[in-house]
Amino acid sequence: MSIFEYNGSAVVAMVGKNCFAIASDRRLGVQLQTIATDFQRISKIHDRVFIGLSGLATDVQTLYQRLVFRHKLYQLREERDMKPETFASLVSAIIYEKRFGPYLCQPVIAGLGEDDKPFICTMDSIGAKELAKDFVVSGTASESLYGACEAMYKPDMEAEELFETISQALLSSVDRDCLSGWGGHVYVVTPTEIKERILKGRMD
C-alpha cells in the first residue's frame, strides 16, 4: 500500500460567485483500522485563506504548523495578511525545499484575493502548483471526487448552492472509498463571513 494511502483522506475546494468552499472528510485511519472520526484536515491561515492537506497525517500536522509560523512572521513584518496567490507560492517553495525527502501530503489552498475574487489551487507533494478556475481535489478519494465534481459543478454558484454542491460531491465520493469518510467538514467563505458545517454521512 502506498504511504499516501496510509491514513486516508479526501479534500476538495470549489469556486463560487465571490465565495469559495473547501471541504474534507473526517476519518483518521491506520490502514484498515479507524482511529479517529474528527480529524482536522482543513485549517485557517487567516480569515480569507484556508489550506486543506491530504496524505500522511503526521506531515499534515507538521506542515500546517510550519505554514502558520511563516504566515505569522509575515503578518508581523509586513503588517498585512498574505494574499492567497502569495501563500500558494510560499507553500510550493517550502515543499520543494524537501524535494529529496518530501512531506507526504498534497495541499489544497483556497482563498479570497483582491476584489473578493476566489482563488483555488492544489499541488503535488513536491510543490508543482496547479491552478484551477472551478474545483480542485486531493486525497485517496480523488478519482471519485474528480468525477463527482465534474458532474455537479457549475460556475457562479452562490454560497448556499455551493455548500450543497460541494457537500454532495464529497459525500458521494468518500462513499466509494473505504479509507475516507466518517462525515464531512465544510467551510464556505464569503467576503463577510465564514460558515463552518459538519456533515453526517455514512459512518463507515
Added chain:
Amino acid sequence: MGDSQYSFSLTTFSPSGKLVQIEHALTAVGSGQTSLGIKASNGVVIATEKKLPSILVDEESVQKIQHLTPNIGVVYSGMGPDFRVLVRKSRKQAEQYNRLYKEPIPVTQLVRETATVMQEFTQSGGVRPFGVSLLVAGYDDKGPQLYQVDPSGSYFSWKASAMGKNVSNAKTFLEKRYTEDMELDDAIHTAILTLKEGFEGEISSKNIEIGKIGADKIFRVLTPAEIDDYLAEVE
C-alpha cells in the same frame, strides 16, 4: 570573516556611549557629493551631483542612481565602492523575496533588509561600517515612499531629505519649498533648484543625475536630454 587576529568587532563603544566608527562613517558620508530625494503626491524623485574628478572621465559610464527592482531606485552620498556592494546585496534580497512569494518586494521590506545588512557590518568581526547613506525611492501598493538608510543601519521615511556636503543648506531649502500636495514634475523642479543652491560651477545635464518613479511604478533614470528640458523649465 577576517582571520583569528581580527575576529573581534572593530566597532566598539566609547565611554560616552557612542560608536565612534559609525560617527566617522557619517563624516565620510558628509563629505560626499550632495544627493537628495523628494516624495510627491504621485511619485518620488531622487537626484545627485555627478562631479567627476577630471574632464577626461567618460561621464556616460558613471551611473550613481541605480535600480534595485523595477519599481525601487536608490542614490547615495559617500563612498562609491561601498554603494556598489550594497546595491548588489539588496538586489539579491529583492529577488529572493520575489522567488519565494512570486510578488515584488514592498519598499519597507527591502529597506529593512538593506538596513539589517548595514547594521551587521557594525557588529561583526573584522569588518568596518559602510561609508554611505542611501536614499531609497519606490512606489508600491502603499504609494510613493522615500527612505534614508544610514551607516548605522537606522532608516527613516522622509517627505524630503538631503545628504552629503551641502546637507544643511539643502534641507533648509527643502523645508521652505516642500508642500504636501506637490506633484512629481514640481518635485523634479524643486530637486533641481535645491541642487543648484550649493552647486559649484555651472549646473548641466552632464553633472547631475535624476531618477524618478511615478504611479506607473517604473523607476527611471532621466536621460541627459530630459534633464536639459527640466533645466530649461527651471530657468
